[in-house]
Amino acid sequence: MDSVRRMTTRTLGPFTVGSIAFGCWRLTTPSTEEATTLVEAALDLGCNLVDTADVYGLDWGGTGFGSCEERLGAILSARPGLRTRMVLATKGGIIPGVPYDSSPSAITAACEASLRRLCVDHVDLYQIHRPDMFAHPAEVAGALTSLHERGLIGCIGVSNHSAAQVSALQAHLALPIVSVQNEFSAAHVTPLRDGTLDQAMQHGFAMLAWSPLARGAIPTGDGLRVELTEALDRIAADRGADRSTVALAFVLSHPSAPVAIIGTQRAERIRAAVAAAALRLERSEVYAIVQAAEGVRLP
Numbered sequence: 001m002d003s004v005r006r007m008t009t010r011t012l013g014p015f016t017v018g019s020i021a022f023g024c025w026r027l028t029t030p031s032t033e034e035a036t037t038l039v040e041a042a043l044d045l046g047c048n049l050v051d052t053a054d055v056y057g058l059d060w061g062g063t064g065f066g067s068c069e070e071r072l073g074a075i076l077s078a079r080p081g082l083r084t085r086m087v088l089a090t091k092g093g094i095i096p097g098v099p100y101d102s103s104p105s106a107i108t109a110a111c112e113a114s115l116r117r118l119c120v121d122h123v124d125l126y127q128i129h130r131p132d133m134f135a136h137p138a139e140v141a142g143a144l145t146s147l148h149e150r151g152l153i154g155c156i157g158v159s160n161h162s163a164a165q166v167s168a169l170q171a172h173l174a175l176p177i178v179s180v181q182n183e184f185s186a187a188h189v190t191p192l193r194d195g196t197l198d199q200a201m202q203h204g205f206a207m208l209a210w211s212p213l214a215r216g217a218i219p220t221g222d223g224l225r226v227e228l229t230e231a232l233d234r235i236a237a238d239r240g241a242d243r244s245t246v247a248l249a250f251v252l253s254h255p256s257a258p259v260a261i262i263g264t265q266r267a268e269r270i271r272a273a274v275a276a277a278a279l280r281l282e283r284s285e286v287y288a289i290v291q292a293a294e295g296v297r298l299p
């Protein structure tokens with residue numbers, strides 16, 4: 001039987017990035033030195049897409065809105081050479097208490113504040129974190145275009161957008177949307193059916209899969225469907241791998257060539273995730289995972 005196609009690098013607009021990306025939601029380690037070691041380990045392993053957001057730091061031990069960007073900014077100030085090794089991505093548009101504001105003034109201010117915290121003059125990818133349903137896409141497009149014209153952002157991406165929301169924004173943008181960042185894992189297979197992955201393949205943009213280990217639920221099994229745990233463990237036993245490796249390989253196996261943005265704060269687990277990219281799953285295996293995740297036998 002055919003092995004499902006998998007690539008180890010991906011195209012993200014003009015950039016080539018590793019299929020495993022380093023996420024900074026949990027980059028709240030006690031010291032900048034520890035965080036520097038971790039970011040450097042990720043880069044050394046080929047995880048050159050580094051994804052953060054202005055809102056990161058409100059939870060996971062952070063000290064508040066912006067604190068994960070500040071931590072990354074401290075790393076980049078101390079070690080400017082690391083900036084040249086990464087494709088730096090951040091997001092804006094969430095304002096706790098509002099909760100979403102993608103009006104031109106809010107997005108412009110959010111991006112400028114992110115650059116200050118990150119201690120950089122531009123980011124490579126700027127993403128609207130969540131759709132503001134009360135912002136006209138033409139306004140959002142105008143703000144993003146202006147940020148690009150000012151040289152503050154390299155490329156434009158969106159996150160947690162439906163396929164229709166992506167299309168509506170793209171219709172008002174001369175620049176291409178290069179990525180959509182939505183939740184996708186063996187425990188959250190919605191993008192297989194809601195048009196997210198189909199649209200990525202239609203337009204050739206990158207699908208950035210957040211929480212590819214379901215925020216740790218896959219390795220721990222906490223809150224996971226029993227059928228899914230059993231299916232992943234069965235495949236893992238057959239392949240001499242572990243459950244997390246199989247789950248990451250599942251995400252990477254989709255023909256849209258997703259990037260899995262992992263969140264571990266341990267270098268040895270980043271290494272294991274990168275090794276997972278080498279596992280090629282059979283069609284029968286990916287469909288066993290889909291059926292276990294959805295709890296429904298496919299006809």
Ligand SMILES: NC(=O)c1ccc[n+]([C@@H]2O[C@H](COP(=O)([O-])OP(=O)(O)OC[C@H]3O[C@@H](n4cnc5c(N)ncnc54)[C@H](OP(=O)(O)O)[C@@H]3O)[C@@H](O)[C@H]2O)c1
Binds near residue numbers: 211212213265
């Ligand atoms: N756009 C959005 O709305 C959105 C939302 C959520 C996340 N994200 C992005 O996605 C990134 C990843 O999210 P995530 O942190 O939820 O990803 P994840 O990789 O699904 O989960 C990581 C969590 O699982 C834990 N874990 C436990 N056992 C593990 C094992 N064997 N291997 C690896 N991890 C294990 C990790 O703990 P240890 O640190 O102890 O290993 C960590 O707390 C974020 O940093 C962010 O960039 C985006």
